Every structure is written in C-alpha cells, then in structure tokens.
Amino acid sequence: MTAPAPTPAAPLVTLDSVGFRYGNVRALRDVSLDVRAGEVTCVLGDNGAGKSTLIKLVTGLLRPTEGTLCIDGEPVRLSGPRQALARGIAAVHQDLATVPLMPVWRNFFLGSELTRGPWPLRRLDIAAMKATADRELRGMGIELPDLEQPVGSLSGGQRQSVAIARAVHFGARVLVLDEPTAALGVKQSGVVLRYVAAARERGLGVVLITHNPHHAYLVGDHFAVLRLGAVELSAPRSEVTLEQLTHHMSGGAELAALKHELARTAGVDTDHLPDEG
Numbered sequence: 277m278t279a280p281a282p283t284p285a286a287p288l289v290t291l292d293s294v295g296f297r298y299g300n301v302r303a304l305r306d307v308s309l310d311v312r313a314g315e316v317t318c319v320l321g322d323n324g325a326g327k328s329t330l331i332k333l334v335t336g337l338l339r340p341t342e343g344t345l346c347i348d349g350e351p352v353r354l355s356g357p358r359q360a361l362a363r364g365i366a367a368v369h370q371d372l373a374t375v376p377l378m379p380v381w382r383n384f385f386l387g388s389e390l391t392r393g394p395w396p397l398r399r400l401d402i403a404a405m406k407a408t409a410d411r412e413l414r415g416m417g418i419e420l421p422d423l424e425q426p427v428g429s430l431s432g433g434q435r436q437s438v439a440i441a442r443a444v445h446f447g448a449r450v451l452v453l454d455e456p457t458a459a460l461g462v463k464q465s466g467v468v469l470r471y472v473a474a475a476r477e478r479g480l481g482v483v484l485i486t487h488n489p490h491h492a493y494l495v496g497d498h499f500a501v502l503r504l505g506a507v508e509l510s511a512p513r514s515e516v517t518l519e520q521l522t523h524h525m526s527g528g529a530e531l532a533a534l535k536h537e538l539a540r541t542a543g544v545d546t547d548h549l550p551d552e553g
C-alpha cells in the first residue's frame with residue numbers, strides 16, 4: 277500500500293447527516309460518511325441495517341429525505357442513476373446489464389460499442405473492441421483464457437471482475453459494490469477482492485457493502501457499521517481491529533446488554549450463555 281498523502285484529498289462523495297424514510301419507516305438516520313479517492317470504504321451491517329438504501333442514495337435511485345449528499349464537495353440532488361454515472365459513480369452488479377450468450381468483449385462494450393467508417397457505412401469496430409477489452413482486463417490483472425467465450429460461462433467472480441474493469445474503462449471514479457462476495461466461495465471471493473484492491477490502486481474510491489467483516493478487513497481503509505439505520509461505528513483501519521469489527525457485526529454489544537437484562541429481570545444464570553463477541 278502507498279504511504280498516505282500528508283493532507284487528505286477532498287472526498288469524492290460525502291453523506292452529511294443523511295436520513296431516509298420510506299413513508300413511516302425510517303431506514304437511515306444521521307448517516308455521515310466520506311468516500312475518498314484511493315480508498316476502500318466498507319459499509320457493514322446486518323439484514324435491514326440500511327445498506328441497500330444507502331447504495332440507492334449514492335447511485336441516484338433515491339434522494340435523501342434529510343441531510344445532504346455531496347459530490348466533489350458540492351451538494352447535489354441526483355435525479356437518477358444516469359446522473360450519478362455522469363458524475364463518475366458506478367454501481368457494479370454481478371449480473372446486471374450483461375447478455376450471457378454474448379462474448380466477453382461484446383459485453384464489455386454493451387451500449388457503448390466502438391464503430392468505424394463514415395455513415396451510412398459505419399460498422400462495429402470488432403478488432404478495436406477486442407483489443408481494448410483485452411488491454412483493460414489485463415491492466416486490472418484479469419486474465420481470461422478467451423474473450424470470445426460467452427459471459428454466462430464465466431464464474432461469478434470473473435463476471436464481477438469484468439464489470440469492475442468495464443466501469444473503470446468508462447470513467448468511473450467511484451465504484452459501489454453491493455455484497456460482491458455474498459454468493460461466492462473462498463477462491464472467487466479472493467479474486468473479486470483482488471480487483472477491488474486494483475481499483476483502489478488506480479485511485480478510484482470504492483464503496484464495498486458487505487455482511488462479512490473478514491472480507492471487509494482484507495481490503496478496507498475505512499469501516500462504517502450500520503445498525504437499524506444508524507452508524508454504530510465509523511473508523512479508519514488504524515483505529516479498528518478485525519476482532520472489534522467482528523464483535524460489532526455479531527451483535528456483541530447487544531448480546532452483552534441482553535445477558536445483563538436477563539440476569540437482572542429474570543434471575544437467569546447467564547454464566548452458561550455464550551460469551552458476547
């Protein structure tokens with residue numbers, strides 16, 4: 277990892293006391309978070325913690341009902357994912373926006389195909405697309421045996437790697453990854469996390485949403501734990517250990533309070549209950 281700059285650059289994205297309500301349901305409250313270039317910001321939380329809502333706010337699918345979203349220090353009201361993308365914020369999904377039967381290189385350029393020749397003789401520049409896809413994938417350290425193979429035949433980890441490389445190629449400055457390792461085994465999770473680190477090395481800001489503190493700790497520079505819509509912990513890597521992160525994620529504090537309450541009100545012998553953390 278490179279040494280930190282003496283003065284940290286302005287965040288690419290800032291959530292400033294952001295809240296969101298679905299009608300009466302308060303999904304997020306008072307969430308403040310910075311996403312910086314060259315850093316992986318991990319957002320952890322259990323089911324219902326508000327992770328998906330946070331992603332939707334950052335990628336323009338929802339607008340905060342309280343607080344402010346800033347891009348490059350400037351308050352914005354994004355009107356949709358296109359606008360977020362135009363500002364360099366890309367959501368990377370494993371299966372979204374790919375056509376499984378089409379070759380890898382074709383999927384890489386889906387919707388932004390390269391062409392050559394003047395109209396009306398303009399046609400797809402297949403050679404340029406293949407060469408560019410190959411270069412970009414290799415540039416991220418992604419080695420696929422054959423770019424002609426259908427994207428549907430790649431593993432989940434490889435598909436996400438292609439999606440990351442594509443977002444980087446098309447100018448993303450912030451990658452938002454929603455549980456990228458949730459459905460993957462150990463080896464494939466390692467593959468995806470390697471490209472998360474590669475995106476960081478290229479200077480992108482990465483938002484990694486996950487349930488898994490172990491995966492987060494492998495690549496994270498900053499950690500925010502959400503519980504019931506609020507930030508329970510927000511700390512740079514230097515101020516939090518994997519044990520502390522795991523403790524937060526396993527509801528350690530909650531379990532301690534529960535044991536205390538049981539002992540106080542019901543006279544339960546809590547010595548036989550499992551330890552918190």
Ligand SMILES: Nc1ncnc2c1ncn2[C@@H]1O[C@H](COP(=O)(O)OP(=O)(O)OP(=O)(O)O)[C@@H](O)[C@H]1O
Pocket residue numbers: 298301302303321322323324325326327328329330
């Ligand atoms: N469309 C909706 N209408 C009403 N309430 C919603 C809606 N979407 C989410 N919620 C509520 O908002 C809260 C946060 O949900 P969210 O999906 O953001 O959590 P999450 O951390 O992504 O959970 P999971 O890990 O289960 O996907 C939950 O209480 C959920 O029930």
